[in-house]
Amino acid sequence: MASTQGIYSSSSNVKTRRSLLDAKLSRREPSFVPVSPACRPVCPAKSVARDTPPGLSPISNSPHSMATTPEKDPISLWNRYVDWLYQHKDLGLYLDVSRIGFPDGFFEKMDSKMQRALAAMQELEMGAIANPDEGRMVGHYWLRNPSLAPNSSLRLQIEKTLDSVCEFANKIISAEIKPPSSPHGRFTQILSIGIGGSALGPQFVAEALAPDNPPLKVRFIDNTDPAGIDHQIAQLGPELASTLVIVISKSGGTPETRNGLLEVQKAFRDAGLEFSKQGVAITQENSLLDNTARIERWLARFPMFDWVGGRTSVMSAVGLLPAALQGIDIREMLVGASLMDEANRKIVVKNNPAALLALCWYWATDGVGSKDMVVLPYKDSLLLFSRYLQQLVMESLGKELDLDGNRGTRSALYSNDRESITVTVQEVNPRSVGALIALYERAVGLYAYLVNINAYHQPGVEAGKKAAGEILALQKRVLAILNEARCVAAESVLRPPRYCFFDNIEQKIAFDADFQQPFSGSDDCLLQQRFFFAPLLLYLSPPSSLSLLSIVASLLSVSFITMTSPTPLRYVLMLMNGDVSLDAFIVSVLLLNAESCTHPSFSYRPYAFPLPSQSSLL
Numbered sequence: 001m002a003s004t005q006g007i008y009s010s011s012s013n014v015k016t017r018r019s020l021l022d023a024k025l026s027r028r029e030p031s032f033v034p035v036s037p038a039c040r041p042v043c044p045a046k047s048v049a050r051d052t053p054p055g056l057s058p059i060s061n062s063p064h065s066m067a068t069t070p071e072k073d074p075i076s077l078w079n080r081y082v083d084w085l086y087q088h089k090d091l092g093l094y095l096d097v098s099r100i101g102f103p104d105g106f107f108e109k110m111d112s113k114m115q116r117a118l119a120a121m122q123e124l125e126m127g128a129i130a131n132p133d134e135g136r137m138v139g140h141y142w143l144r145n146p147s148l149a150p151n152s153s154l155r156l157q158i159e160k161t162l163d164s165v166c167e168f169a170n171k172i173i174s175a176e177i178k179p180p181s182s183p184h185g186r187f188t189q190i191l192s193i194g195i196g197g198s199a200l201g202p203q204f205v206a207e208a209l210a211p212d213n214p215p216l217k218v219r220f221i222d223n224t225d226p227a228g229i230d231h232q233i234a235q236l237g238p239e240l241a242s243t244l245v246i247v248i249s250k251s252g253g254t255p256e257t258r259n260g261l262l263e264v265q266k267a268f269r270d271a272g273l274e275f276s277k278q279g280v281a282i283t284q285e286n287s288l289l290d291n292t293a294r295i296e297r298w299l300a301r302f303p304m305f306d307w308v309g310g311r312t313s314v315m316s317a318v319g320l321l322p323a324a325l326q327g328i329d330i331r332e333m334l335v336g337a338s339l340m341d342e343a344n345r346k347i348v349v350k351n352n353p354a355a356l357l358a359l360c361w362y363w364a365t366d367g368v369g370s371k372d373m374v375v376l377p378y379k380d381s382l383l384l385f386s387r388y389l390q391q392l393v394m395e396s397l398g399k400e401l402d403l404d405g406n407r408g409t410r411s412a413l414y415s416n417d418r419e420s421i422t423v424t425v426q427e428v429n430p431r432s433v434g435a436l437i438a439l440y441e442r443a444v445g446l447y448a449y450l451v452n453i454n455a456y457h458q459p460g461v462e463a464g465k466k467a468a469g470e471i472l473a474l475q476k477r478v479l480a481i482l483n484e485a486r487c488v489a490a491e492s493v494l495r496p497p498r499y500c501f502f503d504n505i506e507q508k509i510a511f512d513a514d515f516q517q518p519f520s521g522s523d524d525c526l527l528q529q530r531f532f533f534a535p536l537l538l539y540l541s542p543p544s545s546l547s548l549l550s551i552v553a554s555l556l557s558v559s560f561i562t563m564t565s566p567t568p569l570r571y572v573l574m575l576m577n578g579d580v581s582l583d584a585f586i587v588s589v590l591l592l593n594a595e596s597c598t599h600p601s602f603s604y605r606p607y608a609f610p611l612p613s614q615s616s617l618l
């Protein structure tokens with residue numbers, strides 16, 4: 001038996017307990033998933049869901065109660081459990097919503113809204129343009145039942161891709177396709193490079209379902225942190241020669257993924273290996289990645305369809321290929337998801353687990369996302385389900401991620417008036433994992449309809465990627481200036497100079513004062529060209545903005561900044577590199593007349609550092 005629990009906590013309440021709970025949490029790491037729809041206040045002035053319809057009594061005995069106090073009497077609670085328990089016998093899946101405090105009549109009150117949501121879902125499944133921003137259909141449900149695809153060409157695409165995934169995986173596992181220079185004579189490792197929707201699904205499936213000794217072991221590069229990438233490559237060591245590198249990117253142009261690819265390709269070159277003989281791309285046709293893979297003649301390419309969103313792509317080649325290579329029965333996963341989809345089409349809410357979940361979310365969060373959802377997997381192998389759900393819910397329902405903590409048994413939670421939902425599967429196997437994924441995908445879709453938002457478009461994602469392009473260009477210009485200074489300095493002294501001054505840096509790089517640094521902290525997007533010269537003190541003059549400073553910080557991979565006080569309008573910002581000790585400051589940046597230090601990218605703390613004059617340093 002394996003359970004996962006969704007618990008609802010009001011943000012402020014949970015926040016105060018965060019540090020305590022953070023310390024206690026270990027393997028059963030919860031994820032906090034806001035279910036707030038975008039563009040709505042998090043704290044509602046007035047509850048939408050809790051308006052008890054005329055003639056209905058809230059659960060609490062007190063007529064003045066908000067009906068938020070869950071049922072406490074054990075017999076009533078038992079009756080509630082018996083009344084509401086949803087069971088899917090073929091899937092061995094149980095959904096218990098009895099500890100959500102909705103009153104009698106709530107489901108009836110919501111029925112017309114839910115019926116509209118179900119009808120919209122039906123249209124979506126029939127091929128409606130559910131993502132109007134991009135003029136796209138939304139078809140992840142067809143992936144597990146191609147006969148539902150709105151036309152035969154889409155159906156064939158799905159079936160052909162599934163067949164080719166299975167065929168390729170079999171050939172790799174049986175060593176019919178092998179790496180050119182591996183002493184093992186076959187592929188033994190997978191290195192998957194991708195981020196967000198192109199990483200979390202495959203990671204979850206691997207953690208949940210991979211056998212102890214899979215035919216190929218999988219590793220992931222899912223961030224642009226150079227240390228993390230180096231670590232993965234170092235761990236592979238000589239096995240790089242028998243590693244299948246799968247690069248996953250729907251758009252084919254995500255900078256983080258590209259950085260990972262460039263670093264891995266460099267490792268292949270350094271080891272005298274030919275990357276193209278071991279590289280596989282999963283991406284949309286004609287994307288940058290697709291074209292690169294085609295021109296460089298990589299080992300294989302698999303399509304990602306424009307009608308599948310990244311966060312719901314785990315049943316496409318994105319999730320299926322890595323899973324099949326680990327010996328996971330992907331057809332069973334698809335069967336599980338398809339059976340769950342069938343259940344989720346039922347119009348009687350009590351018989352429809354996704355509708356039940358969506359309505360409970362609606363109730364628990366007042367229909368305006370007034371609480372955060374905490375997901376606690378009670379089974380280690382489902383640990384990553386919470387991370388997977390974070391992205392699914394966060395990107396679909398569009399609120400920033402909030403981290404908080406609550407832990408305890410269900411009854412402890414309940415006695416503290418925490419509402420919760422428990423999903424239980426009899427066994428964690430491909431079928432039940434497929435079903436879990438399908439359950440939440442649909443619940444998110446239905447909930448989005450209930451709160452009147454579109455779960456399928458992604459405003460901000462493309463804008464974010466564009467902004468990333470701008471910052472990369474700016475970083476290059478800053479880097480050129482820093483490197484120029486390094487060359488000049490290197491001519492005059494044998495060891496790296498301790499202090500450096502940069503005049504007119506903003507003019508030199510044509511820095512736009514309004515530029516908003518879209519990333520925080522130490523994103524390092526220029527792995528290939530890292531600035532390796534590290535002066536002790538770096539002066540920027542004239543006054544530079546904190547956005548510019550943050551770019552310098554990212555180039556130097558610094559992890560935090562401190563600020564001197566109390567000199568008004570005069571700041572020394574200490575940038576400290578994570579891998580040096582406190583007394584070995586890598587660089588500090590002197591900003592004169594800097595703007596107010598309230599930039600959200602950094603945390604500041606007073607640091608008693610004497611502000612030296614330039615002459616005393618030289």
Ligand SMILES: O=P(O)(O)OC[C@H]1O[C@H](O)[C@H](O)[C@@H](O)[C@@H]1O
Binds near residue numbers: 196248250257395461
């Ligand atoms: O698959 P890609 O196009 O490389 O995108 C990977 C990921 O990029 C960002 O993180 C987006 O927020 C995600 O929605 C997306 O899944």
